[in-house]
Amino acid sequence: LIFSSLSDDELTELSTIVSEHSLNSEQYLFWEGDYADYFYIVAQGKVKVLKHATTGKEFIIAFFSPGEMFGEVAAFEKKPYPASAQAVSASVVFRIQREDFISFLNKHPQVVLRIIGILSERLRVAQSRLRDLAAERVEQRLAGILLMLTTKLGPTLPFTRQEIADMTGTTTETAIRVISQLKDRRIIKSSRGQIEIIDEPNLRRLTEDSH
């Protein structure tokens, strides 16, 4: 996605510095605090980026699907990864060494602009979520997460209650209670490991309610 502005020649150049890497389900690519040697793009499967809290709970910053990049924040500077990355299912990722990536960027300013755009977007999202976590109730936050996910992935969401909880910043039990309510109100359907949005307008209304 970030390389879509490149010519065939440039893509060939890119292919010389990219390597492929397979992952088993649950396998970690890197841990928060690791030295950041690679920059990643998902090829197949699904990868989550998360942070662990002192209480042992984890907070999911984002899921990444094929074509999306991650680990980029650390790759620009010689700093450790600020979060961990774990494969949700068996996956394949492309990776580029830090130095190769940086020298490639120096030759391709339009890619740099694309990356600034992505960083900006992520910063916007993170700051909106901060406001929501600080001020909104669990139901509204969870509705917001579901909306964001449908916008990105369509009406059928392949996530467990626990994953939804870890994205919303609540517990599995509370997520289940809220999701059950949404099911009773015919806003969503759900089965094991899956949620289907059937009434998006009403879901959106929930996020906008002032109380």
Place this chain on the structure above:
Amino acid sequence: LIFSSLSDDELTELSTIVSEHSLNSEQYLFWEGDYADYFYIVAQGKVKVLKHATTGKEFIIAFFSPGEMFGEVAAFEKKPYPASAQAVSASVVFRIQREDFISFLNKHPQVVLRIIGILSERLRVAQSRLRDLAAERVEQRLAGILLMLTTKLGPTLPFTRQEIADMTGTTTETAIRVISQLKDRRIIKSSRGQIEIIDEPNLRRLTEDSH
């Protein structure tokens, strides 16, 4: 700060596109959702960037002191500001028009790298705060905010209880109760509109406690 790598000639060039703007205390520079026409740097005083919640409460994303830039996320792309900016005291800011800023960047790639660094840092901070808001108690979050502020500003922090609360994501009353505890434990001193950290190691211990 972001321009410190420039030569005198380049700074002269820069000065032709920069204009100065004075602000009264409490005055807003822009509101969340406004069309983003300017990119800003604080010259004098103090500016806060915040988001309003549907409940009317506000969440402070950051305070900016002289030399720091803000409004940059929206300036790169034709998007509205994701947050509002308000002068905390009478202040002076430098501002650069979006188009001028972008054409300046095109000629100065080293400034672009500097900005990527700043965006990355802000993203790291935002994501850490997300984890904290989702998983940590008010006391730990507030201790973390105080630590961050001392690292940046020194041991004496010129903030009211309400400002601390709006940064921590809690209410003024709860912030007061936590701060009073810290005072009783001789970790901080405080007076009206000011907090002084006197036992930083113990403050840091608080943020690391698993419970």
Place this chain on the structure above:
DNA sequence: CGCCTATTTGAAAACCGTCAAAGTATGTGG
């Protein structure tokens, strides 16, 4: 069919927000 994981439900407790009221600095105008 049996095991593992995901989902569900209930009850109690904790944390924190809300509301109300009062105390205390700071500055301003007379």
Place this chain on the structure above:
DNA sequence: CCACATACTTTGACGGTTTTCAAATAGGCG
């Protein structure tokens, strides 16, 4: 210099949302 307004700080009581702990149910895969 004092009175007064204003904003910041403090305290208490109460209630609600959410977490925690415990246990039971149900779905899917070998």
